[in-house]
Amino acid sequence: MSDIPRPTTAVLPILPILPAPWHSENGTPAPRRLIAADDTLRAEAAYRLACEGTALLWQGDYPGALRLLHAMRRRAGRRRPRPALAVPGEAFRQHRRERARLARVLGLLLVPLDAGHRVPLHRAPDVREACSAAYGPLLDNRIVSLRELLGVIGAHQWLIRGVEVPALGGRIHPHYGVFSPVRGEYVDLVARAPLPPAARNHPTAYDLGTGTGVLAALLARRGLRRILVTDTNPRALACALDNAHRLGLTGRVETAGSGLYPPGHGRAALVVCNPPWLPGRPSSTLDEGVYDRDSRMLRGFLDGLADRLLPGGEGWLILSDLAEHLGLRSRADLLGAVSRAGLRITGRLDTVPRHRRATTPDRVDPALRAARSAEVTSLWRLASV
Structure with missing residues (x-):
């Protein structure tokens, strides 16, 4: 039996539905399982939950969400590497599968975004200009993947520079x-x-x-x-x-x-x-x-x-x-x-x-x-x- 602690529903309640409409520019479907997450959730447990397909709706401060995402990425990098393949085509396909898996897992850490293109979390940066350029006007609050949001912010820097x-x-x-x-x-x-x-x-x-x-x-x-x-x-x-x-x-x-x-x-x-x-x-x-x-x-x-x-x-x-x-x-x-x-x-x-x-x-x-x-x-x- 695993010794990785699992969050309790008392601290991290299971959410029956998303509290706002789901938004994904890549057409990723809305997650089917969802819990509320904050700083009481350890990175090992967060990574395991995401690997199982459970989305984590962040309710702590924004820097805490970034720390958790980076910690989950580090844990993904610790996976035992598969044997090197001599056939380039199969190595390439394996490489794509692993990247897709990583994107799915890391994409399950979610944050709220309001209709004014603001992230309503403590110490969140001003992302209004970047989100407006990427998403256009929003008519209501949304839930987005933090990983996608970071891509939106990075893309806006490319646009500016x-x-x-x-x-x-x-x-x-x-x-x-x-x-x-x-x-x-x-x-x-x-x-x-x-x-x-x-x-x-x-x-x-x-x-x-x-x-x-x-x-x-x-x-x-x-x-x-x-x-x-x-x-x-x-x-x-x-x-x-x-x-x-x-x-x-x-x-x-x-x-x-x-x-x-x-x-x-x-x-x-x-x-x-x-x-x-x-x-x-x-x-x-x-x-x-x-x-x-x-x-x-x-x-x-x-x-x-x-x-x-x-x-x-x-x-x-x-x-x-x-x-x-x-x-x-x-x-x-x-x-x-x-x-x-x-x-x-x-x-x-x-x-x-x-x-x-x-x-x-x-x-x-x-x-x-x-x-x-x-x-x-x-x-x-x-x-x-």
Whole structure:
């Protein structure tokens, strides 16, 4: 029998229902089991309850909630590591499963949020501006995951400070829920690639899945006069326009809907697409910038490209080969998809990643370390056959 003390219902009452509506930007369902929690709850017991699926609605002061969350994270890190796997793909899947489990467990520490975007806990910070930017107006009180709230606060700091993009000569300001361009090597590829011949007389480009709009802004800085951007995420379209305005490019970057290709806009001299680099099912809005379910966006871009290019135009596919090293997609699969789409490769520019996971040894999964160290990011220049 475990010697971990369990909270009593006298100190930590079981709550039959949430005292306010549940709110989750990731679509996480409301917890089914809930107790009130405060400083009398030990971290070991809190972690065990969360692992069992019980949510903890914090009723102490705000710093106490932060301490408990950090303590629960430390306990999660003490789990006995699983044996290293020699197969990179399985190591990657195990890594994703563990991260998802950790997110579920830590996401069960909850805090209240009132309709004025205030956390009604003693010594809570002023989060009104950050929550307003992420959530918009709230009509009533809500219950949110503390982990999500911290993500909202952190995202607002990114929005305020921005991300320096040397190739752009300026900063990009990511909105909440929009993937930040922290991996600048792919931006450098777009800055170096020679513009296609058609761009001399028809300076119109499409940026598919624009995200923050960083590539659209770069293309505008390179002389293209009209860049139409699309994205399935409405936040991304607003973010792209905001960044264009900040960079003095208003009127050069236009939103063109939530489909992949802009409807009713005909052909372009250049079509740029930086799809999520890994086949897989995204588990959050931010995950959609990393995982492309069944490679739908990649295939959609390739299959529609030939009909969207002007004579002398090109499509630029920006893609890492990490999926190949993980065994999630082969180079033959990629080249076959290009050929079946009626496209030919006119050139390719390569670069190596500079992000921390590629340069810092991974102590947990040697198979992933090998894949990351071998990663190459490429800009594939494609034209119609």
